Amino acid sequence: MSEAAIAKKASLVDQVAEKFSQSASVVIVDYRGLTVAEVTELRKQLREAGVEMKVIKNGILSRAAEQAGLKGLGEVFTGPTAVAFSNEDVVAPAKIMDEFASKAKALEIKGGVIENKVASIEQIQALAKLPSREGLLSMLLSVLQAPVRNVAYAVQAVVESKEEPAA
Incomplete structure (x- = not known):
């Protein structure tokens, strides 16, 4: 192999290792079939959610994972492998891949990375069951509003009870 080809592959390994390090979550799938x-359709759904999907050779992926400090990830890089990188939303790639895998039985989740920690298939599927970021924020807002709402109801009840005898 020529030195130029080796340098090109080393550069690609560096780029992929940087993607692993910078991503909030990564989902690795077998897309065979x-x-x-x-x-x-899968790429379109991922792109709309701000997730980048790449098909990269397993040798480059395993070297990049090792370079990024993700021990134990190399064993999932067998067969045709596609990788979905998300820089912002931790849940989006897992949710989209899990939903798509339930419709298209050929898609198989092999593992992933959640906030720079190697994740199993079960952890990726559990992450997929979480509500989206917007859903979590609306739940939090609802929880924060509940005490204020209850105080408002109590004050309203006191006001109404004071007005009833006067009527």
Whole structure:
């Protein structure tokens, strides 16, 4: 192999290792058996959620994972492998891949990374069951509003009870 090819592969390993390090979550899947239309639809859904999906050679992925300090991830890099990187939303790639895998049985989740820690298939699927970021924020807002709402109801009840005898 020429020195230029080796340098090019080393550069690619560095780029992928940087993606692993910078991503909030990464989901690794086996896409063998998906039709072109299904892959196109999957990429579209991921792109709309701000998730980048790449098909990268397993050798480069395993070297990049090792370089990024993700021990134990190398064993999932067998067969056709696609990787979904999300820099912002931790839940989005897991949720989209899990929903898509339930419809397209050919898609198989092999593992992933959640906030720079290697995650199992079960952890990725548990993450997929969480509500989206917006859903979590609305739940938090609802919880924060509840005490204020209860105080408002109590004050309203006191006001109404004071007005009843006067009527």
